[in-house]
Amino acid sequence: MKDEQTTVSNEQPAILGRRRFINTAALTGLTLGVAACADKKGDAAPAAASGPATTAQHGAGGANATHLKPGELDSYYGLWSGGHTGDVRVLGLPSGRELLRIPCFNPDALVGWGITNESKKVMGTKADGSLRYTVADTHHVHASYKDGNYDGRYAWVNDKINSRIARIRLDYFVCDKITELPNVQGFHGIFPDKADPVDPKINYTTRVFCGAEFSIPLPNTVGTEDGTKYHSLFTCVDAESMDVRWQVLIDGNCDLTATSYDGKLAATNQYNTEMGVKYEDMMSAERDACLFFNIARIEEAVKAGKFKTYGDSKVPVVDGRLESNKDPKTALTAYVSVPKNPHGVNASPDTKYFICAGKLSPTATVIELAKVLDYFDGKLESPDKAIVAEVELGLGPLHTAFDGRGNAFTTLFLDSQVVKWNVEAAIKFHAGDKSAKYVVDRIDVQYQPGHLNASQSETRAADGKYLAVGCKFSKDRFLPVGPLHAENEQLIDISGEKMVLLADHPVRGEPHDFIIFKRDLVKPKQVYALEDFPLAVKDPKESGVTRNGKKVTVKLTSQAPAFSMREFKLKKGDEVTLILTNLDKVEDLTHGFAIPKYNVNFIVNPLETASVTFVADKPGVFWCYCTHFCHALHLEMRTRMIVEA
């Protein structure tokens, strides 16, 4: 245990009194598993009443800053994880407007994601050609780096249900690769590296790290009941090939993930170091950990053949467990002890610190990365000595964002607040200077915030303009729409000393996490090149039906407002592959293609080619029509599919 004093806040006594009281009650309640429910209805109100009286001022006056005039463009992009929808949402900020949903893990009937052969190949199919999975649970989206800032190449997002990672191309804003991680379950935290740990010329992302939250038998092929035989792994995926490079067997589990700016360290917070298999057992330890990985050493070990494989997987797994890593000078991992049940680990934009939020502890723990490297060099007696602050922030601290001016912003789930605090002041306070006022401001949010992120927060270019807060419950903030409430993504102005609440944005549950970056960091492309598609039908004259026994290929092109063939004939039982190239090259002149009763609908963007394969099992006349508005004569844009009995 760290010294008790560090968990004492340096705020004025009155506030501390209220929060200490709630603190005790809520934490007791939590272990009984009922507090947050009761808390949901009433906590925010008393917090506003007795907390620092900033809410009223915050609410007034600031609203217009976010509201753009018609036609005015946003200055930032936001990439929001789409939660169970399995997609990534693209927002414009500060307006909060949703500009696009990029389907990744789940089918999307607009795009034809999961319908076209091209998208099915990305998503993964079973032996019979049907989709392997149609559900997902995306939590965290992060983008590729160069020189410590986003470089507009890629973004990645996790699927917790089926332990998959998807990559988004940020030129076309499409998902181009999905990899299912072996040997793990509950893949949660994800973060790209920012540089190579060894080669300074590689000052950009080449790896993506993935933490697995659930522990399972290795391999998971029999229903072993004995939890002591379960393990959790930390995974490295190649940013380009999307192959799994290596995994690390660990003690405890992985929650969130962070990476250092120099590429040498990655870390995950661990909320279940006990490796309990029942809810009650996950709460038994005094402290949990922030687990550091020495990337260069792990890759040396893999190169030296010091690994195992499990089951059918060929992925090398190195041993990162405590017992095998006692000598810091050879250790692959370092377990830094942090208060019980932490949630969230975030890298400060000054490149110096990782900050772990306490969740069940009202604290944030500041870990100095130079000291972690010292530990791996044998210069620090224990990894815990890398902790430079452990300070009280409020109830239920979860995630931390930064303004690039030395301040951190941490969500307080139970207090329904965001607290702004100064990291260097917190370090001074922790070092013994009890006059150091590290808490700068608090603002009530509506309600129960999870993730938050500031503009450019997790880059060297953190600019301290906007803070978005993902509130898990909206309660009374929007018109009622039945049992399923929207969540509330709130936008806060953090450019001044005091935080100012700008706007409430309802969102479909539940986005979890997001990043916000300047609009000039991406260079979107809006028209495809014909050559990008091997199957492209490059001229309407190539249109036609070719037959090879039962196998039939139909080639079509689209040019508003007509398809290249007015009709085509098939025979019942044909195995048909239909290829459609959109020869319209005007930006945004997208066409759709639906076949009634055949469960086909997809779109082709300008100069895009897509294909579908189906069995013509229903005789009759089927009007294939353009489903994406294209032209005044869009309704007439059809072709007749005649299936002879």
Add this chain to the structure above:
Amino acid sequence: MKDEQTTVSNEQPAILGRRRFINTAALTGLTLGVAACADKKGDAAPAAASGPATTAQHGAGGANATHLKPGELDSYYGLWSGGHTGDVRVLGLPSGRELLRIPCFNPDALVGWGITNESKKVMGTKADGSLRYTVADTHHVHASYKDGNYDGRYAWVNDKINSRIARIRLDYFVCDKITELPNVQGFHGIFPDKADPVDPKINYTTRVFCGAEFSIPLPNTVGTEDGTKYHSLFTCVDAESMDVRWQVLIDGNCDLTATSYDGKLAATNQYNTEMGVKYEDMMSAERDACLFFNIARIEEAVKAGKFKTYGDSKVPVVDGRLESNKDPKTALTAYVSVPKNPHGVNASPDTKYFICAGKLSPTATVIELAKVLDYFDGKLESPDKAIVAEVELGLGPLHTAFDGRGNAFTTLFLDSQVVKWNVEAAIKFHAGDKSAKYVVDRIDVQYQPGHLNASQSETRAADGKYLAVGCKFSKDRFLPVGPLHAENEQLIDISGEKMVLLADHPVRGEPHDFIIFKRDLVKPKQVYALEDFPLAVKDPKESGVTRNGKKVTVKLTSQAPAFSMREFKLKKGDEVTLILTNLDKVEDLTHGFAIPKYNVNFIVNPLETASVTFVADKPGVFWCYCTHFCHALHLEMRTRMIVEA
């Protein structure tokens, strides 16, 4: 043909000159099928430059009216069709915020729509239990009426791809029934009736009318190539049972649908009276039609057994073709001739008129309903005599909304404008009073508008406050996000003489149509009753695994932050039905349930019960976890599914 003069506008010559010029060029281009493509890039700019110079004034100053302060509630609900996503979107207005997406025709991985047995039953399955369809194309959403205003019971939406109609319960905001229409393809227009045609006590919706756009062989079981054997039908669905009551065989096709306030008439506009099977053939007639249905007579004919059935369908089909309905006194239908290729038919809130927009003709046609009834009574020599105005509005008129003060608002697709015009003035102008100035105002919109609707527009309570315009192309109005652009739903203040553009809202393609109504017209329920679900597990003590050979039932309950069983065991090959009841009764305390690698994820709202059925075909340990944030210990909310090999 109506007299030529009626297509002459009464605007000042300069504007008319520009529009006449574009008119000619664009219509020529249209028949060649290329104009709108070229038009997309440049049309809006010249329109703004040479049209009435109202845009600049409109754009400035008005913006703040729509922007609510944080926590402020919207005053209107909007129900937006979700396009290819197959859902219905619930918006708050004037903020334009999306509060909910209600899955209907397509799976939704958040809710578990298409995953749970309950939702699969609504959606429809094949013999093997898999979903019959996973794509849809929703266009129009309309709600149930009482006394000429919305009564908050139901909304309905069409699926054009598979000719299905879905019903939404507006208490829980869920889809509860879906019906597939027999004998038709391309079901497009949809509108509920507003009263019974015979019984004045039934002053509320009991029927929903559905128009089929594509003509097909009857029955559609062989690939008949001969288009003269194809037919289109108009369908009546029972609002309560959702059974198909009857259908009408017609000449030509059905596009949009409208109903009269007295329940006596329904109508559909017809853009392909030629019944062409190729794009070029659909353009050959001089005029098309607005086809009226005499509901009472149709139901008498059905009662008298004057119908046929087709194929496997038991639905009575009466004959509404021209040839069989020459005597107005017994006719089931009346074909009112309107200019070529119309789009959109809308009922005015004064209950007197249906207005057909011209699309390829720059006109709107006003049809007086009392005169249509006169025709059916033998008092009018021809149905065309029911036309009381046919006036020029601009290029590409599509749909019309109303302010309840005698003004109509029509989208001009090619002009990228909304034109405000006075209906009674148009009637006077048409009657010969060339001094009647029927065009009141024009506003440029961004860009190429399709549907529009005003607050309460299609009710007797039209209040003339807000107008939403579904612009098919957003072009430069939002940050670029790759090839697939958002569409632009614009909000316009119509409370004054001049229209004022308030805001641009990007939306995922393509919503098509929507309705806007006052928030007090619905009474949402936010917590279910246990009794609503026959399978409810009413007490955690009922939890357990019961086995009947290979058939296994797992009963579970949820109460934050735990499921009632910490683990449950299955054997490989078991056919499992898992039933989960959420015993949390606090509003919005929703839980999720995911089974890794088993493609299961769904949510249970407060006191809701849902079930899934699957085969336990993969041995191992599977951490079923709560996917919907519920509590500070949400991450720990899991149960272990152990499948023994």
